[in-house]
Amino acid sequence: MSAEKINPPVRPEYLRTLKTFEEARHQRDLPLATRIFRRDAFRKFLILVALAALWEILARIQNNDLLLPSFSAVFRALIEGIGSGELLSKSLVSLTLLIKGYLTGILCAFLLTSLAVSMRAWQDLLSTLTSMFNPLPPIALLPVSLLWFGLGQGSLVFVLVHSVLWPLALNTHAGFQSVPETLRMTGRNYGLSGIRYIAQILIPAALPSILAGLKIGWAFAWRTLIAAELVFGASSGNGGLGWFIFQNRNELYTDKVFAGLTMVILIGLLVENLIFLPLERITVKRWGIQR
Helix, strand or coil, X not given: CCHHHHCCCCCCCCCCCCCCHHHHHHCXXXXXXXXXXXXXXXXXXXXXXHHHHHHHHHHHHHCCCCCCCCHHHHXXXXXXXXXXXXXXXXXXXXXXXXXHHHHHXXXXXXXXXXXXXXXXXXXXXXXXXXXXXXXXXXXXXXXXXXXXHCCXXXXXXXXXXXXXXXHHHHXXXXXXXXXXXXHHHHHHHCCCCHHHHHHHHHHHHCHHHHHHHHHHHHHHHHHHHHHHHHHHCCCCCCCCHHHHHXXXXXXXXXXXXXXXXXXXXXXXXXXXXXXXXXXXXXXXXXXXXXX
C-alpha cells in the first residue's frame, strides 16, 4: 500500500452559521409583488377594498340613499364624525364601559374555573351554571338589570359581565380539563399546588382555549353593549356608539347610521389585529402549541 492510502489527507475544519427559517424566508430572491402579496396585512386590505367596491356598486344599483347609502357617502360621514369628535367621544364612552365589564367578567371567570379545578363540588357548580346561563342571551337580562341597577352604567356592566363570564369560563375549564396527565404529574412532583399549580401548569397548557374564550367573550361583550345602548339609549345622559346609531336612525340620517356601524366594525378589526393577534404570536406560538 502507498503512504497516501495509509495516511489520507485531513481536511480543515470550519464552522458554518446557518440562517434561521425566518431569515432564509425573508431573504429569498422573490419578486417584489410576491413578497408584498405574502403579507397578511396586504391581503386583508385587498379584501376590505373589494368589499367597499361591492358596497358602492350595490348602492348605485339600488339608487336609494335612505335604504342603502353609497360607500363614498358613508365614508364622508365617517370622516366628518371623526373630525368633529362626535364619533370619537361616543366610541370612548362605549369602550370605557366595555373595559369595565370585560375585565370584571375575566376575573369572575378565572375565579370560578380556579375553584372548579380544586374541588369536585365547585366543578359541578360551574358545569350547572354554564349550562343554565351560557345559552341565555345577555340582552334578555336588560329588564332585570334596569330594575336592580337603574338607568346607568351599572346595568350595562352587569349585562357585559354576563356576556363574558360564561363563554370564557366554559373555554377555560375545557382547556384545563384537556391538560395531559403527564404535565399534571410533573407539577405535583415539583410540589406545586393552588395558585402556583394553576399559573405554572394549567394556564400555559390551556392557552389556546383561554385565548379562544377571551376572543369569544370580547365579541359577545361588544355586540351586547351596542345592542343594549340601542335598546334603552344613553347611560347616565352620555350614550355611546349604539346611542349614536339610534339617534341618527330616528332622524333618518342613514349615512351616519352606517358610519356608526362602520366605526363598530373598525374597532373590532383593530382589537383583533392589534391585541389578540400579537397576543397569540407572543404566547401560544412561543410555547410551541401552534404553528
